[in-house]
Amino acid sequence: MSDKTKSLLSQLPELKDQRNKETIYQNIQKKMNEPTQSRTKKKKKRTPWIIPTFAAALVILLAALITPGLFNQNDGPTNLAITEQSNENNQSADSATPKDDSQPEDATEAPSDSSNDLAANTTIVKEEDPPLPKAKTEFDYYIPALQQTDGESVVLSYPDPENLLLVPLTFEIDSSKTMSENIQDILSTFDASQYGLDSSPLVNATIEVITENETKTLVASFTEPGNSLSSNESILINDSVQRLATSLNADEINWQTNGEEGYSLGNFGPPDTSVNSKPSPYYLYETSTENRFLVEGPALQGEEGAQLDVALSQMKEGSPESAWYKSAFPSDVSIYSFEGDGTEATIAFTKDSKFQSEEEAMQTIEAIMLAASQYNYKTILFENTGFDQIGNYSLNEKLSVPQSPNAVQLK
Numbered sequence: 006m007s008d009k010t011k012s013l014l015s016q017l018p019e020l021k022d023q024r025n026k027e028t029i030y031q032n033i034q035k036k037m038n039e040p041t042q043s044r045t046k047k048k049k050k051r052t053p054w055i056i057p058t059f060a061a062a063l064v065i066l067l068a069a070l071i072t073p074g075l076f077n078q079n080d081g082p083t084n085l086a087i088t089e090q091s092n093e094n095n096q097s098a099d100s101a102t103p104k105d106d107s108q109p110e111d112a113t114e115a116p117s118d119s120s121n122d123l124a125a126n127t128t129i130v131k132e133e134d135p136p137l138p139k140a141k142t143e144f145d146y147y148i149p150a151l152q153q154t155d156g157e158s159v160v161l162s163y164p165d166p167e168n169l170l171l172v173p174l175t176f177e178i179d180s181s182k183t184m185s186e187n188i189q190d191i192l193s194t195f196d197a198s199q200y201g202l203d204s205s206p207l208v209n210a211t212i213e214v215i216t217e218n219e220t221k222t223l224v225a226s227f228t229e230p231g232n233s234l235s236s237n238e239s240i241l242i243n244d245s246v247q248r249l250a251t252s253l254n255a256d257e258i259n260w261q262t263n264g265e266e267g268y269s270l271g272n273f274g275p276p277d278t279s280v281n282s283k284p285s286p287y288y289l290y291e292t293s294t295e296n297r298f299l300v301e302g303p304a305l306q307g308e309e310g311a312q313l314d315v316a317l318s319q320m321k322e323g324s325p326e327s328a329w330y331k332s333a334f335p336s337d338v339s340i341y342s343f344e345g346d347g348t349e350a351t352i353a354f355t356k357d358s359k360f361q362s363e364e365e366a367m368q369t370i371e372a373i374m375l376a377a378s379q380y381n382y383k384t385i386l387f388e389n390t391g392f393d394q395i396g397n398y399s400l401n402e403k404l405s406v407p408q409s410p411n412a413v414q415l416k
Contacts, residue, residue, distance in 0.1 A: 142367070142395075142396030142397055144363075144364040144367065145364065146291075146295055146296060146297045146364065147296075147297040147364050147367060147368045148200075148296060148297065148298055148411045148412065148413065149367060149371065149396065149411075149412060150175070150299070150371045150374075150375065150407035150408070150409060150410045150411065150412060151175045151177070151407060151408045151409050151410075151412035152397070152405070152407055152408060153405050153406070153407070153408050156177055156178075156180075157177070157178050157180070158175050158176060158177050158178060158252070158408060158409060158412075159175070159176055159178055159184065159187060159188060159191070159249070159252055159253065160173045160174065160175050160176075160248055160249060160251075160252035160409050160410075161173075161174055161176065161188070161191055161192065161195075161205055161207070161245070161249060162174070162205065162206070162244065162245045162248050162249070163197040163200075163202040163203060163204070163205050164202065164203045164206065164241055165201075165202060165203065165290070165292065165329070166201070166202075166203050166293070168203065168237055168238075168241060169327075169329055170290065170300055170327075170329055170330070171241060171244055171245060171248070171300065171301075172200075172202055172290060172292075172298045172300055172411065173248055173298075173300065173301065173409070173410055173411060174195075174197075174200075174298075174411050174413050175252075175408070175409040175410060175411055175412045175413065176191050176195075176412075176413065176414075176415055177412070183214075184214045184253070185212060185213045185214055188212045188214075188249075189211070189212065190415070191415055192205055192207060192208050192210075192212075193208075194415065195415055199294070200292055200294055200296050200298075200413070201292030201293040201294035201296060202292060205245065206238070206241045206242045206245045207225070207242070207245050207246065207249070209227065209228055209229075210225050210226060210227050210228075211224075211225075211226045211264075212224070212225055212226075212249070213226075214253060214255070215259075220256050220257065221253065221254065221255045221256050221257075222255060222256065222257050222258070222259050223246070223249065223250045223253060223255040223257070223258050223259070224258075224259040224261060225246050225258065225259070225260055225261065225268075226261035226262065226263065226264055227261070227262055227263075227268060228262075228263060229262070230262050230268070230269055231262075231268055231269045231270050231271060232269050232271065233271065234269075234270060234271035235271060236271060236272060236273070238271065239270035239271040239272070239273050242270065243270055243273075243276055243277075246258060246260075246276075247280065247281045248301075250280045251280060251281070251282075252409060255280055256280065257278055257279060257280065258276070258277075258278050258279070258280065259278065260275070260276050260278065281304065283304040283305060283306070283310055284304065284305050284310050284316060284376070284379035284380060285301040285302050285303065285304045285305060285316075285376075285379070286301070286302045286305065286316040286317075286319045286320045286376060287299050287300070287301060287302070287320060287333055287372040287373075287375050287376045287410075288300055288301075288302050288320065288323065288324065288330035288331055288332065288333055288372075289330075289331040289332065289333045289368060289372070290329060290330070290331065291331065297368060298410070298411045299333065299368065299371065299372050299375060299410040299411060300330070300410075302319070302324055302327070302330055305319075313343070313345065313350075313376065313377055313380045313382070314343050316376050316379075316380075317340060317343065317373065317376065320332065320333050320334065320372060320373075320376065321334045321339065321340070333368060333369055333372035333373075334369055335360060335361065335365055335369070337357075337358065337359055338354060338355075338358040338359065338360060338369060339354065339355045339358055340352060340353070340354060340355070341353045341354055341355040341356075341358075341389070345380075345382065348381060348382055348383040348384065349382065349383070349384050349385070349386075349403065350377060350382045350384075350385045350386070351385070351386045351388065352373060352385060352386070352387055352388070353387075353388035353389055354387070354388065354389040354390060355389065356389060358389060358391075359391060360390065360391055360392070363392060363395045363396070366390055366391070366392055366395050367395050367396060367398075370385075370387055370390070370395070370398070370400075370404070371407055371410070373385070374404065374406040374407055375406065375407060375409075375410055377406060378406040378407075382406060383405065383406060384403040384404060384405055384406070385403065385404055385406065386402070386403045386404070387400055387404070
């Protein structure tokens with residue numbers, strides 16, 4: 006030991022044990038006699054799963070806090086991507102999430118709420134514009150019929166220059182006026198000569214339509230008595246009023262002279278107040294202006310008027326005693342079969358039938374349908390026409406019968 010160490014140790018304070026030797030010996034002996042287990046502290050075993058479990062719980066807690074935000078942020082773009090993929094057939098499958106052009110580029114997207122989710126999942130359907138009305142079919146010569154979808158109309162008749170027959174013309178009415186006003190406007194302004202026809206027999210009559218107690222009455226009042234009328238004039242006046250009443254679905258006719266009850270049709274005497282419902286065959290009539298119209302022939306009487314096939318047969322043959330009634334069928338077109346079921350009918354032309362033009366086919370099928378409508382048929386299917394489409398008629402399906410023949414415009 007060095008002198009320096011010794012010097013340092015000598016400077017330490019003196020330590021003295023105040024206990025006597027016996028006390029020290031007893032304490033040592035007591036410690037030696039104690040069991041080893043009591044002298045040694047038992048170490049507590051550390052449970053190995055506490056720390057991992059705590060860590061896992063912490064991870065789950067953090068995931069629960071973070072995940073809803075992620076889900077809410079992803080709902081909108083994901084659904085938008087699906088919607089856009091359904092609308093854009095050429096969009097790439099690995100394209101990035103669609104960007105909302107309406108948001109600034111540096112904007113932070115907030116978590117979507119229920120209203121945003123509803124907007125993201127809602128498909129906006131663009132309301133389609135209503136279909137445009139079909140253009141009216143026009144031909145060089147034939148005047149087509151008015152269709153059921155063309156609105157309310159009225160039929161007024163005009164004779165040929167020789168007063169041999171009446172040509173029914175259909176006019177669409179002005180809904181801002183009453184029916185009586187419409188009729189008077191047509192009678193006073195329509196120029197029938199443009200079609201090669203004469204003035205209406207009702208041009209000097211006053212026409213009214215009155216509905217009382219669910220009964221519609223056509224009132225025809227003439228300025229002069231009809232006692233001096235010829236037979237031909239009487240027939241033209243009577244048929245004009247009858248066809249007008251039919252087009253208006255009137256229940257009865259009130260014939261008047263200067264506003265007073267009663268009228269006479271020459272030698273025929275007082276006219277019938279009931280509305281004639283007897284069917285007539287339809288023929289073709291061509292005027293001096295080369296316009297072609299469908300006209301009604303003489304009404305069918307008794308058993309011959311009971312079946313549509315009888316009327317069709319006469320329409321094919323024409324009228325031998327009345328040369329002005331032309332057949333509505335071309336010479337090389339014939340009906341092979343007719344089948345009727347309730348309000349529906351099927352008419353097939355022979356396989357060798359051939360229409361030379363759409364115009365020719367149109368006048369034939371409309372003549373058939375107008376005749377069939379008198380027998381309460383509503384739809385007709387035509388077979389072997391040689392056409393798929395004529396005007397607005399699709400000949401591959403059932404056709405609704407026209408409303409009335411020869412639709413013209415009031416000019």
